[in-house]
Amino acid sequence: MKKLWVRWVAMTLLVMVLGLVMVRLGEWQLHRLSGRRETNEIIRTNENKPPVEWSTLMGEHPVTSQEQWRPVTITGSFDTAHELQVRYRSNSDDDGSEVLTPIVTEDGQHVLIDRGFLKRSSRNGDDQALPPPPSGTVTVTGRVKGNEHGKATATDPVQGKVRLINSEAIGKAQGITYVNGYISATSMVPAQTGLVPEELPHLDEGPHLSYAIQWFCFTAIALIGLFVLIRGDVKDRQKRRAKANRSSTPTETIDEPDSSASPKESQTTDARTSAT
Structure with missing residues (x-):
């Protein structure tokens, strides 16, 4: 037991x-x-709002969850000298990279613009020429996004490439003070070619x-x-106890006459017994 x-x-x-x-x-x-339901609700709500001037939402403070995905507009000129390729990205069912180009506003503010998605080449992979941005003054319409966080190996740019978009890490590496967060472009005037806008995430609840x-x-x-x-x-x-109890119970035995004896011997034995 x-x-x-x-x-x-x-x-x-x-x-x-x-x-x-x-x-x-x-x-x-x-x-x-x-968290997924809350994010989906924020996306649905903010996506339907009209675009506002970018400076009303973005500045030195981090982009809040309620400000994510808000449509904004920004006007300035692209700084192609500090352009980066953001690798290991996906857009819908396609794999590829995104092109991150800073824009400089008229008052000298530097803002990171994710110009769009570049599908991976079947021949060269991500090692392909990046489509150039429009020159001169450009007005970009896009969605506000907060900084992406991860290890330094992912946020620090190396040889014009980076894996995560973090304005602080990129600004530190380039020696430029960027506005916190970035803008994911949906359209611009003049229009660009060769890149497609980032699609909204699937608004399901997942598994x-x-x-x-x-x-x-x-x-x-x-x-x-x-x-x-x-x-x-x-x-x-x-069951083991019941079996043990049955084995320990004594059984009575009954003497029976020897069946191997002959009938004559049996009669003689019976006669002797009667005489006695």
Whole structure:
């Protein structure tokens, strides 16, 4: 019995630990679902707003979540000397890169403009010529985006290439003070060629709800499995006890006449018994 108790306690502790981990994972997926729904609602709301002057939303302060995806307009001239290629990007089902070109406004402000997406070449990959921006004064309409964060190897530009768009890291590397965040262009006047605007993300809820349900189901399965295991051990122990009790009960024996004796010997034995 002692061994069973040890087994049950060990299994219970294991199920408790696994259950806590799986419940936490389920809650984490629900948290991600809530964030996804909030982001989708912000995109839907801001996308339908009319464009405003970029300086009303962007400045020294970081772009807030409520300001993301707001349409804005900005006028200035492109600084192609500090242009960067943003690698390992995707747009809908296509893989490729984006072209990040600073724009300088009339009052000397430097703002990063994501001019658009360049599909990866089947021959040269991302090592291809970047389409030039329009020259002279350009008016860009686009969406406000906040800085992307990651390791320095992703945010610091190297040989005209970068993986994440972070105005602070790029400005530090280039020796330029950029406005916090950047603008993802949707159109510009004069128009550019060779690049396509970044598409809005899919406004679905993703697999987070189904993942959360799976983790909670795994927790329930572990608890039910523990109950079935203990119940099976108890039943096996009861069967062993019943079998042991049957084996220890004495059985009565009845003497029967020897069937191998001859009829004559049997009669003689019976006669002697009667005479006695």
